[in-house]
Amino acid sequence: MSTDPATIVLGIETSCDETAAAVVRRDALGRAEVLSSVVASQTEAHKPFGGVVPEIAARAHVEIIDRIAREAMADAGLGFDNLDGVAATAGPGLVGGVMVGLSFGKAVALARGLPLVAVNHLEGHALSARLAADAPYPFLLLLVSGGHCQLLTVEGVGACRRLGSTIDDAAGEAFDKVAKVLGLGYPGGPALEALASGGDPTRFALPRALLGRKDCDFSFSGLKTAAARIAQAECRTEQDRADLAAAVQAAIARQLAERADRAMALYVQDHDHRLFVVAGGVAANRTVRRVLEETAAARGFAFLAPPMQYCTDNAAMIAYAGAERLAAGLTSDLGAAARPRWPLDEASALADPTHKPGRKGAKA
Amino acid sequence: MRLLALDTALELCSAAVLDGDRVLAARAEPMARGHQERLAPLVAEVMAEAGLRFAALDRIGVGVGPGSFTGLRVGLAFAKGLGVALGLEVAGVGDLAALGAGTTGFAAAVIDARRGQVYAQPFRDGDAIGPPRALAVEDLVHWLIDIDPVGPGQLVGPGAALLAEVFPSAGIDARGGPDPVILARLALSTDPAPPHPVYLRAPDAKLPASAFGA
Numbered sequence: 048m049s050t051d052p053a054t055i056v057l058g059i060e061t062s063c064d065e066t067a068a069a070v071v072r073r074d075a076l077g078r079a080e081v082l083s084s085v086v087a088s089q090t091e092a093h094k095p096f097g098g099v100v101p102e103i104a105a106r107a108h109v110e111i112i113d114r115i116a117r118e119a120m121a122d123a124g125l126g127f128d129n130l131d132g133v134a135a136t137a138g139p140g141l142v143g144g145v146m147v148g149l150s151f152g153k154a155v156a157l158a159r160g161l162p163l164v165a166v167n168h169l170e171g172h173a174l175s176a177r178l179a180a181d182a183p184y185p186f187l188l189l190l191v192s193g194g195h196c197q198l199l200t201v202e203g204v205g206a207c208r209r210l211g212s213t214i215d216d217a218a219g220e221a222f223d224k225v226a227k228v229l230g231l232g233y234p235g236g237p238a239l240e241a242l243a244s245g246g247d248p249t250r251f252a253l254p255r256a257l258l259g260r261k262d263c264d265f266s267f268s269g270l271k272t273a274a275a276r277i278a279q280a281e282c283r284t285e286q287d288r289a290d291l292a293a294a295v296q297a298a299i300a301r302q303l304a305e306r307a308d309r310a311m312a313l314y315v316q317d318h319d320h321r322l323f324v325v326a327g328g329v330a331a332n333r334t335v336r337r338v339l340e341e342t343a344a345a346r347g348f349a350f351l352a353p354p355m356q357y358c359t360d361n362a363a364m365i366a367y368a369g370a371e372r373l374a375a376g377l378t379s380d381l382g383a384a385a386r387p388r389w390p391l392d393e394a395s396a397l398a399d400p401t402h403k404p405g406r407k408g409a410k411a
Numbered sequence: 412m413r414l415l416a417l418d419t420a421l422e423l424c425s426a427a428v429l430d431g432d433r434v435l436a437a438r439a440e441p442m443a444r445g446h447q448e449r450l451a452p453l454v455a456e457v458m459a460e461a462g463l464r465f466a467a468l469d470r471i472g473v474g475v476g477p478g479s480f481t482g483l484r485v486g487l488a489f490a491k492g493l494g495v496a497l498g499l500e501v502a503g504v505g506d507l508a509a510l511g512a513g514t515t516g517f518a519a520a521v522i523d524a525r526r527g528q529v530y531a532q533p534f535r536d537g538d539a540i541g542p543p544r545a546l547a548v549e550d551l552v553h554w555l556i557d558i559d560p561v562g563p564g565q566l567v568g569p570g571a572a573l574l575a576e577v578f579p580s581a582g583i584d585a586r587g588g589p590d591p592v593i594l595a596r597l598a599l600s601t602d603p604a605p606p607h608p609v610y611l612r613a614p615d616a617k618l619p620a621s622a623f624g625a
């Protein structure tokens with residue numbers, strides 16, 4: 048370990064279809080400097096299948112993990128002697144891929160005598176806004192991606208409280224599935240947004256989810272099913288398709304904004320500082336971003352979304368979450384398990400499961 | 412040359428440290444699952460027993476399969492991590508080759524691949540006389556009889572017992588995986604090219620019937 052009060056951490060991320068490594072320096076005040084961030088996407092390998100195939104993903108991770116880590120170290124201009132720790136995603140995610148990155152990270156830690164931090168991928172996203180901006184704790188977070196849709200209060204590392212979560216699909220999953228029905232290929236989010244730009248969002252009426260409930264939970268599967276039915280029965284022309292894409296995008300954005308608004312009302316009851324952070328790939332959608340910015344403004348919240356490269360899966364957020372944990376004295380032992388299911392707020396997930404947990408426990 | 416070799420592709424979690432011909436430490440623990448959790452602590456223990464620091468190593472060896480897809484990736488990713496962190500080459504060793512290396516006469520290394528299949532390779536006095544293949548048990552029997560109508564004198568590996576009735580005169584060694592010292596010796600004598608996993612099976616993934624299907 049160096050005597051510098053700053054810590055430098057190598058992060059490894061392999062929980063879905065990006066193989067990523069990054070080096071992040073955290074100063075004594077908790078500010079991050081990303082020294083390198085390398086992301087290799089497998090999108091092309093999964094495209095023919097219309098979604099991520101776990102075994103294909105795991106095979107791709109193990110082929111290139113060494114090259115990606117070497118690149119991250121070279122880009123940072125550092126040797127392994129300069130590191131203070133190794134952080135690797137240990138879940139939640141596709142467990143075959145998680146094991147590749149976690150095993151690789153353990154080996155680096157063991158070989159160089161460095162502490163290991165097994166990082167929750169969701170905690171990486173939760174802290175990602177701090178990579179590029181001053182985002183003091185606590186803040187209200189909407190994590191909205193292809194795999195997750197949650198509202199959380201983030202009090203600090205290891206201190207996230209869930210206010211709401213999707214009870215079925217993630218928002219990004221809904222975008223991808225509707226895009227697939229419209230023949231837009233995978234990943235469908237950006238293509239659906241492009242198609243929606245020429246559409247009339249008011250032409251098709253789509254169901255509104257969980258109208259009877261006043262909590263912060265989400266549901267997108269009804270919307271997806273209704274959109275699939277309309278696509279088959281009523282979409283003949285390019286304009287029909289554009290109108291449906293616009294309606295779906297507006298419906299997703301509206302639901303995100305409604306639940307965020309409720310969460311803000313709850314949040315201000317016990318917090319003075321009003322900061323609303325949106326993380327995850329869906330934050331790239333301009334319509335979603337606009338309505339969330341409007342919602343935040345109406346509630347007197349500052350709005351912050353990390354730059355795009357830290358919204359989608361990356362290892363800089365994992366390295367930074369690892370550095371935050373190291374600073375708090377939290378490390379993992381070399382026997383750390385990979386966890387396909389790993390809620391960020393385990394107490395809430397157990398007490399009030401949105402997914403039926405079953406024998407494997409709550410998903411996220 | 413000092414080498415650390417490890418293997419998690421089959422039903423063992425194993426590691427061995429050699430200094431040339433000398434075995435400094437070797438351990439093989441039977442394990443159906445949990446290799447990922449056990450591997451790093453096991454390697455730490457074996458290195459401590461060998462009395463070596465990681466910086467004193469000259470090469471890493473690893474079993475690259477065939478075997479459990481997840482298992483072989485755990486070992487390979489770990490070996491790659493050691494290689495990158497220590498600036499060392501990694502030598503991949505086929506698990507069938509390591510199983511067959513200790514045999515004499517006509518022998519076959521056999522791994523149960525489930526779904527009625529095996530991963531197998533034939534050997535003569537420890538040298539491979541055919542490629543590693545994934546095939547039905549029946550097809551393996553035909554393959555072996557084509558090579559030598561008498562059949563193999565030895566069957567080794569965690570699928571060896573599947574052929575015990577067909578070749579009753581063969582010696583059965585149903586070990587869960589290769590001897591870590593034999594695997595390490597092969598890694599020492601192999602030309603270390605970048606290691607690649609040996610799956611012998613394509614991933615389970617079906618292409619959608621139509622891009623427009625819901």
